[in-house]
Amino acid sequence: MTSEPALVCGRCERPLQLGKVAVTYLGNRFPVELLRCPVCGMVYVPEELALGKMLQVEQALEDK
């Protein structure tokens, strides 16, 4: 697990903050807390999440 980088939004130049985001897949919608730009709302998905929990949920939903 790599340590969380200190990211800023490329446009708004603001550090990211945790915020509520909706993720959707195959007609399912889940609220999650993710790092995002407090101004424009652009969301960051770290590699560990994409290839870990997110992939698990994707596969579980595909088998529904």
Added chain:
Amino acid sequence: MDGQQVRAWEAQCIEEQPPACVTNCPVHVDVRQLAGHVRRGDFSAGLAVLARSIPFPGIIGRICDHPCEGACRRGEAGGAIRINALERACVAWAGQRSPLRPQGQRRKNKKRIAVVGAGLSGLTVAVDLATKDYQVVAFEAQDRPFDRLHAYDPARLPCSVIAADLAAVRGLGIDLRYGCRIGSGGAGTSLAALVEEFDAVYLGVGPAGFPAGAGVVALDPQGRIVVDPTTFATGHPKVFAGGSHRYGGEPYSPITSVQDGRYAALSIDRLCQGASLTANREQQGVFPSRLYTDVRAFAPAPAITPADPLQGYTKDEAIAEATRCFPCHCLECVKACEYLKHYGAYPRRYVREIYNNDSIILGNHKANRMANSCSLCGLCAALCPERLNMGDVCLDARQSMVAKGHMPPSFHDFALRDMEFSNSGRFFLARHQPGAAASAAVFFPGCQLSASSPEGVAHAYAYLQEKVAGGVGLMLGCCGAPARWAGRVEQLDATMRAIVAAWEGLGRPGVIAACPTCQRMLEEKLPDASVTSLWAMLERVGVPASRPLLRAPTFAIHDPCTAREDRVTQDSIRRILAKIGVAAADLDDPGHTTCCGYGGLMSFVNPEVASKVVRRRIEENPADYVTYCAMCRDNFARHGKRAVHVLDLLFGGGGADPAERPDPGFSRRQENRARLRSTLLRTLWREDMPTEEPKLELSLSPAVQAQAEQRLILLDDISAVIAHAERTGEKFIDKASGHCLASFRPVSVTYWVEYARQGAAFVVHRVYSHRMDLSMEPPT
């Protein structure tokens, strides 16, 4: 999926059929299981198996006439397993036996059954029915049960063994009456009186005639009761008979007597319950086993002889003898296929799991990945004694999943987009030979050969143009195999319609296919076309004089799985190799060749299984492989196996050492196709090709390249992310490293790229993706 078809598939798999030892036992003792317990030294479990089918295991363990041994397949490899001796060892070494107790539910109206004759058949009836809670009265003319058995040499069948078997059934409450000769007149009871008093009567009266039956049951001219050999019914509906009286008793067959008692008891139970006496009795008694077992796989080994024949096997001797049992299984397909092996069972189970998966309405589809991990190569059918093809099952399941909207999008997305690329304007092409207005033939090299060796394709096309009279057109595109493998019927049909239209546009020429998969697909979908392999065509027009190889090893020939049935092409390849002086030997029986791990799109759905498949194949022979499928060649190369395509040997183009040619990888495959098309259009048809849009200059270390390849992320995808980020400013900046992190979602996958600008180039540090979509609503 169609339930009837599914049952037909299930019936084709014989792995669950009982082995010959079981089907040749009149009462179907599960000998294979018994031997398994003995092999592990668990004699109690072995006895439990025996006692499940035999009411008197001690006696039968000593004197059984064991028809099972005559059928034992070990007999073809050193000598039949001494099954009866193993049974005796189970009784001897099991320790304390638990006595039999009634198992049935208590019935309100107890039926009363009379058994005449306390021999093996009569007491088997008594035990079977008493276990089901019938009230059984047994009438024996002598003053002890099993009178006949006392005629055996006591060294073989000691009285103590008989006594122990009787003790075990004492708790069943059988009313044993000695000295009662039925129908002897005077003091004896008549058969008519028994029929009157009891709900059913069983006659196990020994081999002699039974005059006392006259007037109640039908007798033959010798005065013996006429008995139905299946139901053991007699001329009277309440009277049943069997044992040595039925079969004559010479030679005496203890196990046949037990069998008669067992199935007569079944009939009596059915009579008392008002059930059919005749239904579902096809597999009663001895029948031929359908289970196939390849005994050639086992080295001959002689039977173990007990050091003291009178004492029977010691524990160690019994374990050694049981270890000689193979045991019999079919599993021909499972032994040969890593996919079938991976899931730990065999096709009959898989068919059921896949069908259940297909039928499920609520809940998880647990077999989605399994149904989509098969290469569809058909090796199972080639090996199966009943020709069951798991590929048919899996393809049917996939088509059904697609039709129901249950196909996981992640399985085939990438391969289908690759196919779409090949049939888009970036690769698809159909032309007459330059300067010709008609085509006698058209060359169809296929998308993967063009991706793997565009130079080879260009050379082959140049050669065909020179040699084939009447003009050879060119068709570039994908034959639709990925759509078929993915179960996408509509996409396959659309692909085929485009191919047919292009082929008709060229005047319906003969097709020269370089790829065995394309060849199969085109033969099937263009039934009006004459489809020839490139190899047969080269033999017809003359094989080109090949360049000498720097290294000239003896190759092992890997026939692609799609050419398994195609002897014509297999022979063609071998003749061509001989003609150009390449030494090559068969890797194995070409009729049993295996998939390389790419077929059926298995490597996208289940990389773990695909890797097992390719590893197994490349470890079969240390020689360099020669093959004639580009995917096989590249898949071997990707896994470090030296391999050449026949085209490399014929036309060069693979460098000085074509066996070292690396797998191009997914990005370069597309690039190679696009470049082949534009190069040919420019050089052969003299068309001005639009200059390609300037591409971003990307720099990827080998590790990042491998990461992108493994995660199915193309250089085009990476470029799209960076271009989008640089155009819109939508990216994150890592203050510590200065790297940018950006994402882009062209259609259904979000790609993330971590990169840094270095002069004009973009250095890519890592890539990953997810399929979930994120809402980008502004923060509240």
